[in-house]
Amino acid sequence: MSCRKRCKRELLKFAQYLFRLITGTLNTDSVEDELELSAVRHRPEGLEKLEAQTRFSRKELQILYRGFKNECPSGVVNEDTFKDIYSQFFPQGDASTYAHFLFNAFDTDHNGSVSFEDFVMGLSILLRGSVQEKLNWAFNLYDINKDGYITKEEMLDIMKAIYDMMGKCTYPILKEETPRQHVDMFFQKMDKNKDGVVTIDEFIDCCQNDENIMRSMQLFENVI
């Protein structure tokens, strides 16, 4: 908008304000309009449908939903709430960046909020899925722009976010180049054709050949 137009608008507003001042009209409550954010109310799909889509039993779904609804009475989690909740598990560091990536990984339809279906689908993959599915999910997490390739920059971002969660007081002290070194190590391991990016096949292949990773994938079987 041009300067002239802006000045004109400002002048008009000031004139209006003076007029209201002199005649003594009451201030309309303009504040409340802004607070009328759409109160999102989301109801999940039926229990049977979710039972079919996920690998949880009816009872487990009930327990999950109760916990979910308790924290988020409106039925959806937006990013700030998610960051809040996740940060409470890591009080010593700053978990907001990683929470942001996690949120994007859970929010499969990318509408800015995680509903109960997203929540439970994600959990179903992570806890009851096959190794392939889990690795798929992890790849999806690392691939920030969801283009099918993990670049060094993306990996560096993820790595920094993970190290941020540790906080300042670590032993040995976190050095500047540690995340970068870690990323280099990762790429050395994963990037077979040395093209600077890791594709999904490279990733899955490499992980399946690594015993440690395979073993740790089974770690959280009994979470629910």
Add this chain to the structure above:
Amino acid sequence: MAAGVAAWLPLARAAAIGWMPVANCPMPIAPRDHSKRQDELIILNVSGRRFQTWRTTLDRYPDTLLGSSEKEFFYNEETKEYFFDRDPDAFRSVLNFYRTGKLHYPRYECISAYDEELAFFGIIPEIIGDCCYEEYKDRKRENAERLMDDQEENKDSKLPNMNFRETMWRAFENPHTSTMALVFYYVTGFFIAVSVITNVVETVPCGSTPNQKDVPCGERYTVAFFCMDTACVMIFTVEYLLRLFAAPSRYRFMRSVMSIIDVVAILPYYIGLVMTNNEDVSGAFVTLRVFRVFRIFKFSRHSQGLRILGYTLKSCASELGFLLFSLTMAIIIFATVMFYAEKGSSSSKFTSIPASFWYTIVTMTTLGYGDMVPKTIAGKIFGSICSLSGVLVIALPVPVIVSNFSRIYHQNQRADKRRAQKKARLARIRIAKTCSSNAYLQRKRNGLLSELLDLTTSEEEQQHLNKSTSLLESQHHHLLHCLEKTTSLSLSLSLSLSLSLSLAVSQAHEFIDEQMFEQNCVESALQSYPSRSPSLSSQEGFTGTCCSCRSRKSIPLPNSSMSTTHTHTQGLQELSALHIQCAEQQGHSSSRSSLNMQPNEVGRFNCRERQITTAIISIPSPPAPIPEGDGHGPPNPGPSISTTASSNIVKVSAL
């Protein structure tokens, strides 16, 4: 980690899979949940109202009663629920805390009751959510202030051993404690008034002689006024010195406001005495006389309202300061403006800015003397703006000061009222308490009765006796009895108690016969104890009568069983009262006479009358003056009674 988000821990753990591919080191083994309980509903029965919740809801806060294994102590096996004998209304907020993670303070609850509930359930009050925290803190502060008020009043109670100095200080601080203090209080008040009036009247022109102009009274009757002044100052000096002597901390007293006022009130006189009638210093002397008006502040010791006012001003110091500051700012601004506005006009009174201060102050406080008025148009415009703004600036802090004063004044009123009611309240509470604490000693006598007489009492009477004491009481009594046995001392009632008792029982005339009955039996029982008293000879007679008592006892039994337990205890009360009175070592002749009166009232039992009196006399109690001079049994000194048990018993009677 806030336990409220415990529900999301599974998510966080599941998401940890995202770290696995990038991890360098192998992962630790995950903990297993061995107690794999299905989430179950828990029933919490709070005084009959049933609350139900999931177990995991309660597990969210493991450091509280409900969240930890402490609740197992309250588990009721038969009904399979947890029973708490607490207030169900307050429990609502407690349970909501588990559900929502926020603790709310319900406004209708009493603050101390709520605190107790929180303490019981192991929840710290600091968790109260922001929405209710202000309210909670305010109520708590009010409560604490009130309790502190009460405690301060307790300090007024007279300590048993106060030396002269402390008594004097107490008399000064609270004139209502003794007549002397009250007299002193009024005398000083009178003299303050006299002094102030003298100062005022001194300056009034009284009567003019024809060839002189009006002279003030002070110069006409110099001697009279001087004497009056001297007298007042003497009184004030004496008072000040006495207070100084009596003060517990002299240094602190000298620093206090009232003492400074006292000093300022009497100092001018002494300075005037010391100084000669020099012309140069008389000017200064006159100035000093002004300070005599400070004597009027001495009234604040006599008037609570003045003290409150002073206290209010002190507590509103910031508001007053703000008022002053804003006024000063406004004065300077407007004075400057007026000065420059009026600079042009001729013969303007606004000669300088400081000169304009006077106009501004007079205008802003809406006084408007009219000795300085603006003449130019600009001056008039600014002058009107000045007077309008003056009203606003002054009106703003005034409500704050007024509300502060009102609050403090009402607080004081309430404190006074409470103090007045306190005496009555405490007396009532004391009576209630003493009635229950008597029960032990009565019971002891009951026990004695049954022990010594070896009564083969009928079942009814036994039940009768036992009915009047609950299990709790009997256990308490047993405990006290054990203590007595341990220390080989015995508990006794105080005199005041006994008097109140006897007063309480004096109305029970119609049950006299039973009382006499029991009285006799007890006395004979007491006398049947082996003692070296020469009244032994009479003892046989007593045992004889005791048997007769016993035989006769069977007759009125039906009556007694029909009568209420209240009567029974009443009889025993009288009994104990009688014994107390007789054994009282302070030689209360009044009580003795009343003692003798009661047997006399019961004219029918003449034969017993004699027995009664003699029995009383022959109770071996150390220096008890014997009333009837029967010559019976000189008071056996206590130590002559060898057995400890007997000493116990004797002492009981010697109460």
